[in-house]
Amino acid sequence: MSLKEQLRGLKSLAGPYRDFDTGAAPDEPASLFGVWLQDAITHGIPEAHAMTLSTVDAEGCPDARVLILKNVDADGWHFASTKLSPKGRQIALCPQAALIFYWQPLGRQVRLRGQVSELSREICEADFLARPIGSRASALLARQSDVLEGDEALDIALAEQRHLIEGDPFIVSTGWTVYAVQPTEVEFWQADGDRRHTRLRYRRAMDSQAWQRERLWP
Ligand SMILES: Cc1cc2nc3c(=O)[nH]c(=O)nc-3n(C[C@H](O)[C@H](O)[C@H](O)COP(=O)(O)O)c2cc1C
Numbered sequence: 001m002s003l004k005e006q007l008r009g010l011k012s013l014a015g016p017y018r019d020f021d022t023g024a025a026p027d028e029p030a031s032l033f034g035v036w037l038q039d040a041i042t043h044g045i046p047e048a049h050a051m052t053l054s055t056v057d058a059e060g061c062p063d064a065r066v067l068i069l070k071n072v073d074a075d076g077w078h079f080a081s082t083k084l085s086p087k088g089r090q091i092a093l094c095p096q097a098a099l100i101f102y103w104q105p106l107g108r109q110v111r112l113r114g115q116v117s118e119l120s121r122e123i124c125e126a127d128f129l130a131r132p133i134g135s136r137a138s139a140l141l142a143r144q145s146d147v148l149e150g151d152e153a154l155d156i157a158l159a160e161q162r163h164l165i166e167g168d169p170f171i172v173s174t175g176w177t178v179y180a181v182q183p184t185e186v187e188f189w190q191a192d193g194d195r196r197h198t199r200l201r202y203r204r205a206m207d208s209q210a211w212q213r214e215r216l217w218p
Helices: 003-009 029-042 086-093 121-129 133-141 151-167
Strands: 050-056 062-068 071-073 076-082 096-103 108-118 176-190 198-203 212-216
Touching: 029 071, 029 096, 029 108, 029 176, 050 076, 050 086, 062 076, 062 086, 076 086, 076 108, 076 121, 096 176, 121 133, 121 176, 133 151
Parallel strands: none
Antiparallel strands: 050 062, 050 096, 071 076, 076 176, 096 108, 108 176, 176 198, 198 212
């Protein structure tokens, strides 16, 4: 069987799924996001807090990778990484991003777009210090996505950083940053087995907290 035939034979969005009553949706998207995220966690979906972050580089070319959602509050949707990484450099040049969550067993997707900001040094440091020692050692390397010469170089560098942490348990990587995406668009997408998907988009102007809600064609 060719790959094309194999892919054609794979099921997608087979359902059955729950109904999405858009008439009962709240005035703003954060609380509905909270309900859907909680549903995903309660459903036992592995890594329900994993999301795709899209940014653009200096040439305007899109880039994307999976990250972990750290919090949602008045600042927006939080994620953490090092400023020195490609994504950190891209955000410094163009502080705009898109986030996508997909909870497959529920047939639900959430898309967000908006401005990215850096949170306070206190928040960044607290996030860094809450990480396990291996994650802190890796972040202290501050070489994410650089070309790796080989395993030996990595093992030596990690051992050095662990040694540093053992000597100073409160050492923090200067580049470690918690970012927040403050969305101006959030779309909730509920699959339907017959492809009569239900889509609800919240939109607001950059300088307004008044959300407009609109249904979208599937
Ligand atoms: C499930 C999952 C969770 C991840 N979480 C993070 C994260 O929270 N922060 C991070 O910097 N990278 C995380 N990564 C690694 C990123 O996908 C990516 O490889 C790395 O950040 C380098 O991206 P960049 O070269 O675009 O900067 C995660 C990867 C996966 C698959």
